[in-house]
Amino acid sequence: MTAAILLQLVLNGLAMGIIYSLPALGISLIWNASGLFNFAQGDLLTLGGYVMLSLFGKAGLPYIPSFIMTVAVMGIIGYALSQAYFYPMLEHRVNPQIILIGTVAFSVFIRNLVLVIWGTTPQTYKNPFGSSVLQIGELYLMPHVIWIVAIVAVLLITLQYFLRGTMVGTAMRAVAQRPTASYLMGIRNDRMIALTFMLSTAIAAVSGVLISPIIPLTPSMGGIIAVKAMAAVLIGGLGSFSGALLGGVAVGIAETLFAAFVSSTYRDIFIFGVLVLFLLFRPGGIFRASVSEKV
Template sequence: MDNISLVLQSLISGISIGCVYGLIGIGFCVIYNASGIVNFAQGAFVMIGGMATSVLMTDFQLPYAAAAIGAIIIAGIVGAAVERLVVRPLWNRNVAIFVMILATLAAQIVIERMAYILVGDQPKTLPPVSDLPPMMLGGVAVNIQSLWILASSLIIIAALNVFFKTSRTGKAMRAVSINAEAAVLQGIPVSRMLTLAFVISAMLGAIAGILLTPTQYTAFNVGVPFAISGFIAAIIGGFGRPLGAFIGGIALGVIQSMAILELGAGFKNVAALSLLLLFLFFRPSGLLGSTR
């Protein structure tokens, strides 16, 4: 394979993993917009998506689609539990945001330990969504799973855009993100919107995990690296801007793939953190954030 084909292959791989980072980053943005909290338990939902789907398929013999839907529901329930049991008591006591952020990190660790107890430490994977062979474009092989990831991500982005702009619930969540006190005066149940934000965020993380697991393994301890990647994607795009987080995720995935191609796998995280530092130094508001 010539150099151009290698670069194109890495580019396709980077876009694929970048879409997953983008979905995780959007999960960060949904919660941040509703509460101002950075939810570092987001990576746990990615783990739950892949892990629960695998367990439901192998241990309970559910079909692929039913297992995936079940995993997304489980993640949503866990997300609601994190909000109700961890975040809500602190929120009601008006503690500092920093304390709530640390609490979500602790929740991430607890969820990982529970997964270890319930499922064990053996890595798990999922079969590809379809058994079709890779699509050849010139000298470049395009994995069908990568196309599934890209298509699913675009559909989810479009659905979220419609939800937030046209539905009453979506508009209420946007109102809370703009001014929570004014939203209360308008009769919007802010606490319910916060719970819903955690549920949506958890489900987005689970979908990301389900899409990604056929291309690599999942285990009880994979959540933190994905949480960090999603957080970086959100920073690059402009924290609190879902579309920016998605674009930031793709940029991060491409940068990492090119770093692996040129420098080796050991420089994957170096490239990600270097990109984060560049944005923090020169454009802290992100790609779509205001320059003010």
């Protein structure tokens, strides 16, 4: 086992981990803005992947326009979901447990919608990044690994600028911190929360688009990714931007290494085991989140 192979595994794990960390980030953003935990995040990712399949794989549009259209369509869906379902429930102070059950229902709904529209057979489209292996020294890498890391890095920097540097982003964070005070300052809470949902759905869609070269699309793939993303967000610290990112990457790398060195069948058990240990001994995650609040 040379260092090059180890590095290669870590890089592959990194690409997978980034795929996990985007829905994890979405969960974190929604949690901050509304105190809701969205179980449907993984299935929104699947839906994004399938929209991309229709636009790029079936309709034959070029890659970049179909990427942008997918993200836009998913963003609109997220906005609509929030305005039609989540905000009215929040406004009427419905028990968070009930809203949580609602997101579970959403997850089942989207999964079956995908199943009815696109069918159960695993589908894939042409890898836009090329499928020839790159060789750098002793390293053998698929080009999509580098592209995924680069695209997500750009996305995250833009997102960070949007949340910290613009007026809308500041308003969104204000709603997350003190809803009543921000409402009195003239911020429209319903719009800001809808915007948060839009943002997190769009991020999940990016993940769904990028995942295709790594694993083929199936209607139920969102389930296992959602579980990993939830593990990532809890390991990293719920509500923390860097926590979601770091948690996702940690889960991706850990499962790749575990699969390579120990056993690939018990890979998922290992991740859940780590998650349970984290929840028991450090429930706040790496970046401590307040566990008992907002519940």
